[in-house]
Amino acid sequence: MVSVCAAHLALQENVQMKRLKIMAEFSLLSVKQLSLLLKVTIVASICCTCAVILMGANVAPIYYLGLLLLLPLMFISIRIYQKNTLQKLLCQLREDWGKEKEKDRDFSEIESFYRYSTRSHDDKDFSIDDQTWSDLNMNDLYSQIERSMANPGECVLYKILRTPLLSDEILKKRNEIIRLFQTNREIREQIQIGLSRMGKQKGNGITALVCEELPLSSPIKFLFSFLALLALISIITVPLFWGSAGFIVLVLPLYIVNLLTTCKVRRQLLFQLAAIRCLGAMIRLGQEIAAVGCPELADCCATLRKATSATRKIARKTFLLFPENSVSSDLATLVYAHIDIYFLREVRIFYAVLDEIRAHHEELRSIYRLIGELDALQSVASYREGLPGYAEPGFSDKGLLLEIKDAEHPLLPDPVPNSITIQGKGITITGSNMAGKTTFLRTLGVNAILAQTIYTCLATSYAGNYFRILSLISETDSLIEGKSYYLVQAEQLLRMVRSSEKDVLTLCFIDEPLAGTNSSERIVASFEILRYLVNHRALVVVATHDLELARRLEFGFKSYHFTDRVDREGLSFDFKLKDGITSSSNAIRLLEYLGYPESITKRAMKLEL
Numbered sequence: 376m377v378s379v380c381a382a383h384l385a386l387q388e389n390v391q392m393k394r395l396k397i398m399a400e401f402s403l404l405s406v407k408q409l410s411l412l413l414k415v416t417i418v419a420s421i422c423c424t425c426a427v428i429l430m431g432a433n434v435a436p437i438y439y440l441g442l443l444l445l446l447p448l449m450f451i452s453i454r455i456y457q458k459n460t461l462q463k464l465l466c467q468l469r470e471d472w473g474k475e476k477e478k479d480r481d482f483s484e485i486e487s488f489y490r491y492s493t494r495s496h497d498d499k500d501f502s503i504d505d506q507t508w509s510d511l512n513m514n515d516l517y518s519q520i521e522r523s524m525a526n527p528g529e530c531v532l533y534k535i536l537r538t539p540l541l542s543d544e545i546l547k548k549r550n551e552i553i554r555l556f557q558t559n560r561e562i563r564e565q566i567q568i569g570l571s572r573m574g575k576q577k578g579n580g581i582t583a584l585v586c587e588e589l590p591l592s593s594p595i596k597f598l599f600s601f602l603a604l605l606a607l608i609s610i611i612t613v614p615l616f617w618g619s620a621g622f623i624v625l626v627l628p629l630y631i632v633n634l635l636t637t638c639k640v641r642r643q644l645l646f647q648l649a650a651i652r653c654l655g656a657m658i659r660l661g662q663e664i665a666a667v668g669c670p671e672l673a674d675c676c677a678t679l680r681k682a683t684s685a686t687r688k689i690a691r692k693t694f695l696l697f698p699e700n701s702v703s704s705d706l707a708t709l710v711y712a713h714i715d716i717y718f719l720r721e722v723r724i725f726y727a728v729l730d731e732i733r734a735h736h737e738e739l740r741s742i743y744r745l746i747g748e749l750d751a752l753q754s755v756a757s758y759r760e761g762l763p764g765y766a767e768p769g770f771s772d773k774g775l776l777l778e779i780k781d782a783e784h785p786l787l788p789d790p791v792p793n794s795i796t797i798q799g800k801g802i803t804i805t806g807s808n809m810a811g812k813t814t815f816l817r818t819l820g821v822n823a824i825l826a827q828t829i830y831t832c833l834a835t836s837y838a839g840n841y842f843r844i845l846s847l848i849s850e851t852d853s854l855i856e857g858k859s860y861y862l863v864q865a866e867q868l869l870r871m872v873r874s875s876e877k878d879v880l881t882l883c884f885i886d887e888p889l890a891g892t893n894s895s896e897r898i899v900a901s902f903e904i905l906r907y908l909v910n911h912r913a914l915v916v917v918a919t920h921d922l923e924l925a926r927r928l929e930f931g932f933k934s935y936h937f938t939d940r941v942d943r944e945g946l947s948f949d950f951k952l953k954d955g956i957t958s959s960s961n962a963i964r965l966l967e968y969l970g971y972p973e974s975i976t977k978r979a980m981k982l983e984l
Contacts, residue, residue, distance in 0.1 A: 489537050556756035599719050795935070813918060816884045878912070902928065
């Protein structure tokens with residue numbers, strides 16, 4: 376029966392792969408056909424233009440009216456170009472679905488929305504602190520998950536991962552939208568196309584524009600309108616009355632003045648001026664999403680309708696400003712940029728909408744957050760599709776519990792699954808160097824964060840409470856703050872102690888507590904700190920080489936260990952968690968394997984005995 380089911384599943388997968396292949400080939404063929412038709416239309420337009428100009432010059436001026444015939448050809452070309460671009464985009468979206476995006480990421484820009492949120496809403500108590508984020512390699516995990524298409528998406532995803540939720544309502548709503556993107560390709564691609572059109576702006580000025588304080592209105596903004604009017608008059612009058620001399624006397628100096636004006640304003644406003652291009656695109660995208668008829672997105676659409684209705688003046692005034700990199704070619708981009716400068720469009724539109732932006736700052740933040748969340752959740756859906764397997768977590772508010780089966784670390788290429796049940800008290804993990812203790816701590820920590828942020832675990836099952844998650848794993852001094860490793864550890868352990876005294880349960884991951892001080896003080900101080908934590912509202916997972924500390928903790932901690940084998944052929948590990956305290960160590964044997972002099976290793980073994 377099992378073999379029949381396996382064969383049936385294999386057949387289904389084969390059929391699905393064939394369908395996807397046929398769909399991809401059909402899409403590629405459509406793109407090629409549209410490209411050919413576009414080329415034919417452009418060639419026909421050029422030929423018609425040349426013919427009309429020659430007839431008008433050599434036969435009669437009335438033939439110039441034939442240029443009007445080019446209007447239908449231009450319209451057809453534009454429509455074919457739009458369809459061709461859309462087909463290419465759909466092909467790319469389908470090709471990229473479920474795949475990791477490898478690219479350079481500037482985390483100083485990506486974390487800007489999170490930093491703003493923690494400043495303005497004072498929710499630091501419910502976010503992952505910098506120590507824990509670094510301990511668990513969360514920047515690397517973020518890079519693996521992130522497949523966003525616009526600036527709000529990459530920033531909101533970062534904020535989601537740094538702020539684990541402590542209740543069901545929002546978390547389950549997120550999961551509904553993630554499932555929607557996994558199962559409903561039409562809705563997903565409709566939103567992805569809109570996000571792609573908005574795109575990503577260098578410098579991420581849209582976040583600063585929406586979240587930070589706005590600059591004051593310029594007292595000389597009337598001068599910008601006057602310079603733009605002069606530019607318009609010069610363009611009309613110079614060809615008619617001045618000729619080439621007018622270009623040198625009027626157009627070129629005016630262009631230089633407007634160029635200097637634009638540069639000066641850009642230096643003052645940094646990325647906010649460039650962000651005005653994305654602002655209108657973001658509002659128009661919000662209007663498009665608000666019109667999507669989908670029950671799972673009903674709340675989101677209702678909020679977007681209200682917010683975009685209040686900001687429609689901004690969208691209207693910025694209509695002629697396109698987001699960066701949205702123009703079709705390098706030549707078109709260059710021409711567009713010079714036109715922009717000559718008429719001071721970017722500067723004038725910015726100051727024209729500045730009061731509107733200030734009046735509707737909250738609505739703009741709401742649009743930013745909702746669009747960013749949809750972009751972030753389609754990233755998570757894509758991430759799920761690329762996983763060999765995952766589980767949706769289950770949460771309970773009864774007792775202290777963390778139960779996870781076949782947990783894997785998402786950053787490891789060939790992870791070894793391990794299971795653990797922690798109930799009512801902490802656990803100690805002992806074992807040799809490189810046996811897997813620290814990796815297991817990180818595996819549990821990462822899965823706990825993913826469970827409470829994106830409702831996804833790399834395991835066959837996950838059950839537990841809602842936790843504040845804190846860790847102390849990385850062995851680093853703080854050179855900038857002038858703190859020793861011991862002081863850094865002591866401060867983080869104090870955060871755990873204070874957290875355990877609060878109503879929200881705390882999940883602590885500790886690797887070699889107080890390792891930066893002498894052995895006798897370290898053991899007694901670590902023992903008292905760990906005992907305090909488990910006697911309060913904390914679930915503690917501690918890894919240590921110190922067997923004496925592990926034995927002292929047996930009263931309130933359950934013991935586990937990892938094993939290894941060292942011989943002349945090298946080191947070998949199975950990375951499987953086992954019950955009890957380890958009975959072996961490999962530090963001296965590792966030195967022997969590395970080729971240390973026998974006088975060192977043999978004497979060390981004798982002293983150990």
